[in-house]
Amino acid sequence: KTDAFVRSLLHIDAKDLKFTDEKDGSKKAVIDVLAMSFGDNGQIVDQLAKSYSIILKPEAYRKAIADGFVYQFAFPVKKPGAYQYRVAIRDMQGGKVGSASQFIEVPNLKKNRLSVSSIVLENLTQRSSALSDTALRRVKAGSLLGYNYVIYNTKLNSSKQAQVQTKIRVFRDGQLVLDGKQKPLTLRGQTDMRHLKARGGLEIGDKFMSGDYILQVIVTDELVNGKQKLATQFVQFEIVE
Numbered sequence: 001k002t003d004a005f006v007r008s009l010l011h012i013d014a015k016d017l018k019f020t021d022e023k024d025g026s027k028k029a030v031i032d033v034l035a036m037s038f039g040d041n042g043q044i045v046d047q048l049a050k051s052y053s054i055i056l057k058p059e060a061y062r063k064a065i066a067d068g069f070v071y072q073f074a075f076p077v078k079k080p081g082a083y084q085y086r087v088a089i090r091d092m093q094g095g096k097v098g099s100a101s102q103f104i105e106v107p108n109l110k111k112n113r114l115s116v117s118s119i120v121l122e123n124l125t126q127r128s129s130a131l132s133d134t135a136l137r138r139v140k141a142g143s144l145l146g147y148n149y150v151i152y153n154t155k156l157n158s159s160k161q162a163q164v165q166t167k168i169r170v171f172r173d174g175q176l177v178l179d180g181k182q183k184p185l186t187l188r189g190q191t192d193m194r195h196l197k198a199r200g201g202l203e204i205g206d207k208f209m210s211g212d213y214i215l216q217v218i219v220t221d222e223l224v225n226g227k228q229k230l231a232t233q234f235v236q237f238e239i240v241e
Contacts, residue, residue, distance in 0.1 A: 005074040006104065008035070010087055011135035012071055014064040017054075018094030027061040029054045030092040035075060038084045045083065046076055051092075070131045080108035107152075113228055114221050115152040119235040122146040124201060137237040143204050147215060149233060151185070151196040155223035162193045163222035168200065171214040177207070182220070204239055212238050 012031075019027035031054065036047040050073075056064055075085065083106065088099040107115040122130040125143040139145045147168075154162040164185040170178035185198055202215065219231045 004077040004080075004106065006077055006085070006106065007072060007074055008085065008087070009131055009135040010071045010073075010089075010100065011068055011132065012089065012098070013068045014061075015068075016094075016096055016098065017091050018096075019056075019061070020093060022055065025058060027056050027058075032090040032092060033071065033073075033087065034090075035073065035085065035087045037075060037077075038086070040082050045078065048073065048075060067132065068136075070129075070135045072131065077106050080106045082106075109152055112153045114154060114219065114224065114231040116217060116219050116231045116233040117150040117152070119215065119217060119233055120148040121235065121237060122148065137235065138240060139204055139237060140240055141204055141206075141208065141210065145202045145204055145237070146199065147202065147217070147235070148197070148199040149217055151198055151219050151231070153194060154196060154221050156193055157223060160193060161187060162196060164196065165220040165222060166198055166200075167218050168202070169216040169218065170202070171216070172209075172211060177213075178202075182218075185219075208239050210239050210241055212236060 017029040017031070019029045022028050030051070032049070032051050034047070034049045037045045039045045082103065084101060084103050086099065086101040088097060090097050104118070107113070109115060120130050121133045121137060122128070122145075123133050123139055123143055124146040126140075130148070133139075151164060154164055156162055162185075165182045166185050167182040168178070168180040169176060185196060187193075190196055213236070215235050215237060217233045221229045
């Protein structure tokens with residue numbers, strides 16, 4: 001019933017927050033969150049400001065200190081286009097400020113052009129959450145990195161079936177280090193041919209050194225001719241020892 005929105009995931013390192021002791025043994029931190037979106041002209045399009053009190057029991061506190069935690073929020077999108085999102089967090093008790101920014105393009109799905117969602121990452125080797133893995137975008141060498149995304153607005157044949165090919169490429173410092181093979185997307189289990197769920201795995205083997213990488217997903221609609229038969233999406237991730 002509302003307009004479109006972008007779901008944002010923000011990883012916060014709890015070690016950088018000042019926690020105070022509560023009478024029941026819990027730990028408490030207070031943060032202010034300010035999120036803003038800027039259009040391609042540099043003007044503010046929308047903003048969101050909230051304050052939170054974080055109260056954690058001892059076990060939850062230890063886990064937060066070890067792993068951090070993820071704050072997620074839905075940011076309104078009034079119209080499709082290119083945006084820069086900026087988020088700042090202020091520790092009200094400790095005084096520290098942290099920030100992050102990212103460029104994102106919101107497609108106009110009403111034009112029925114082939115589009116690909118942002119990519120959700122997941123460490124399939126270690127027991128973790130997709131929320132945390134997507135926010136951190138960090139994986140250890142020797143792990144299996146899972147990636148998930150949604151394909152929108154594919155054309156359908158006379159049997160109401162899509163014909164989609166997918167492939168991945170991986171870059172490091174602008175250099176292509178992996179050029180995956182194109183393969184058909186399986187339609188088994190799909191419930192909506194116009195919103196196809198896709199996933200895959202990338203084995204972080206010996207040829208991947210520590211550092212920053214970019215994973216590119218390329219989708220081809222075999223039922224479309226011309227430039228509109230291709231759609232792509234990128235996500236940055238880091239490999240650590």
